[in-house]
Amino acid sequence: MEAVMIIDILRRAKANVVVASVGDNLEILASRKVKLVADMLLDEAANLSYDLIVLPGGLGGAQAFANSDKLVNMLKKQAESNKPYGAICASPALVLEPHGLLKGKKATAFPAMCNKLSDQSFIDNRVVVDGNLITSRGPGTSMEFALGIVEKFFGRPKALELAKVMLFVH
């Protein structure tokens, strides 16, 4: 759900979104057996450079992300180059934190996993933007997370326009 919300909303903002699979198959079995098809495998996606790399959540997904050296290296390079990256739900705690990608940053995550974050001062926020890092809490905050990304890259008026058109706000 989080993946689809982010992909759909960023594409509405006219972002060029690449959906990559960390598995060896384009078909992704997401949370609750929702079946998605990626645009490319991570092996191919790793050859491109990105204005932003985002990790959706889901326990299975987050574990697969954490185990992908290729993805973790992409994220580390992104952070070292001072370029934006983000994660939601289980991923801030299971992927970013253990690989040092939250170091010195305010962040949030799925409530049951926030105890894994070394800095817990901002965990109660639904979306946290700290410099190049953007994090959020779970399925119910994924629209705000996606709109937060739209705001960061395309400005607040665009984010508010989408929120209205999509009926997220009245």
Next chain:
Amino acid sequence: MEAVMIIDILRRAKANVVVASVGDNLEILASRKVKLVADMLLDEAANLSYDLIVLPGGLGGAQAFANSDKLVNMLKKQAESNKPYGAICASPALVLEPHGLLKGKKATAFPAMCNKLSDQSFIDNRVVVDGNLITSRGPGTSMEFALGIVEKFFGRPKALELAKVMLFVH
């Protein structure tokens, strides 16, 4: 997005959800080029009976639904048997209304399409339940729509529990 929200949330409530494709391929190109894979083709799905049939939105999707005689017949049978059915976004206006499936019912739809509804007295509501019919407005109301379905079938405490766990409400 609407399809995935509904599938994911209903499965969280332990509903047995079948995702059917009205095309002749299991792979579905959804709104904003999100690629989903259905569980079965509608031809096969039509052989089963359902406690509820739900149509997600999207202009392309709604047009394909309206053009599927098989789906329209399933919906008509569902209505005649006094069994629940629902639609969101473009689908109430493009599928249910022209096939007489909103007759005598309060309903809502995507704002730009509400002029097609013969009864407009409830269009400002984000989710409308009128007997066996449940309708809603668009992407930003799809979580409320799915939770409304959960409430109808599994009770309000279950819907509230999911809303909390998913961080839709605090």
